[in-house]
Amino acid sequence: MNITASLQSAAGAVLAAPAEPTENSNPIIPDIAELVVGSIAFFIVLFALAKVLLPRVAKTLEERSDAIEGGIERAKQLQAEAQETLEQYRAQLAEARHEAARLREEAREQGASIIAEMREQAQADARRITEQAQASIEAERQQALAQLRSEVGTLSTRLAGRIVGESLEDDARQRRVVDRFLEELESGADAAERVR
Numbered sequence: 514m515n516i517t518a519s520l521q522s523a524a525g526a527v528l529a530a531p532a533e534p535t536e537n538s539n540p541i542i543p544d545i546a547e548l549v550v551g552s553i554a555f556f557i558v559l560f561a562l563a564k565v566l567l568p569r570v571a572k573t574l575e576e577r578s579d580a581i582e583g584g585i586e587r588a589k590q591l592q593a594e595a596q597e598t599l600e601q602y603r604a605q606l607a608e609a610r611h612e613a614a615r616l617r618e619e620a621r622e623q624g625a626s627i628i629a630e631m632r633e634q635a636q637a638d639a640r641r642i643t644e645q646a647q648a649s650i651e652a653e654r655q656q657a658l659a660q661l662r663s664e665v666g667t668l669s670t671r672l673a674g675r676i677v678g679e680s681l682e683d684d685a686r687q688r689r690v691v692d693r694f695l696e697e698l699e700s701g702a703d704a705a706e707r708v709r
Contacts, residue, residue: 666691 543551669691 662691662695665695669694 666688
């Protein structure tokens with residue numbers, strides 16, 4: 514209130530004084546009363562600005578500065594977290610690729626071992642089938658040979674009995690004749706093969 518009262522009294526004194534034109538009045542040089550009132554008004558406004566407005570402006574600027582610096586700091590933290598997460602994902606991706614390569618290699622090895630087992634089993638089956646077929650062929654050959662001997666023996670004893678004129682119905686005699694006949698046939702076949 515003191516400031517306002519002194520301002521009013523100073524303004525009243527200036528207004529009460531008659532404005533006399535002086536002979537040396539220079540329009541550039543202000544009147545002393547106007548200079549005093551203007552100076553007082555300037556200091557009052559300056560004081561009001563310094564006490565009221567400047568702290569508010571400073572506070573607002575400080576808040577904005579804190580908000581900007583806090584935002585920058587949060588952005589840096591978020592960027593660091595994002596970088597950590599990216600590194601974790603890259604490590605997980607590298608681990609997954611390594612695991613996939615290992616699984617592919619295991620599958621390849623298992624496939625090769627399965628193929629080798631199947632190949633061995635197929636070869637064993639082929640040998641077994643071949644041996645069975647050869648045994649079956651040999652058995653059939655022996656059976657055919659025995660049947661052929663029997664038929665050849667019967668026919669040869671009948672023929673020999675007709676040629677000789679006596680009966681060759683005795684089994685022991687018949688076997689000897691058949692064996693001799695077959696031996697002569699086989700030796701003749703061997704001789705024919707040697708000639709070729």
